[in-house]
Amino acid sequence: MTKLLEWISVISAVFAVWYSLIGGYVKHPMIENNMNIVLVSPIIFVLLFGLYAVTVVLYRVFTFNNCEEAAKELQVEIAEARKDLLDKGLKW
Template identity: 75%
Template sequence: MTKLLEWISVTSAVLAVWYSLVGGYVKHKFIEDNMNLILFSPIIFVVLFGLYAVTVVLYRTFTFNDCKDEAEKLMAEIEEAKKDLQDKGLRW
């Protein structure tokens, strides 16, 4: 199953449960007492998902590894390639 199909199936299942609660197909005292929370739950979930996404992006940005040794090796390879190209007659 592709990731898109996973997202569509989970979203449709959650929306089906939410719609059954909002539409009154399920009767329970707890549901009736918390109808305002149930009505706004999709908005709450979107906001929470946005906060989670921002947190993950910021965490991974701040903990990104700097590879100083690899950068020095790459710069050395670039200088070596420039010398090799100059020896072969390329001028810039």
């Protein structure tokens, strides 16, 4: 199953539960007393997901490691390529 299908199935299941609560298919005193929270719960979930996404991105940016050896190796390869191009007559 692809990640898209996983997200679609979870979102549709959550939407089905939310719709059954809003539509009055499920009767419970606690649900009826907290209907205003049930109504805005999708907005709360979107805000919490956004907060989670920002936290994950910032964590991964701050813990990103530098590869000093790879950078030096790449600089050597660039110098070799420039020398090779100069030997073949390319001037810039």
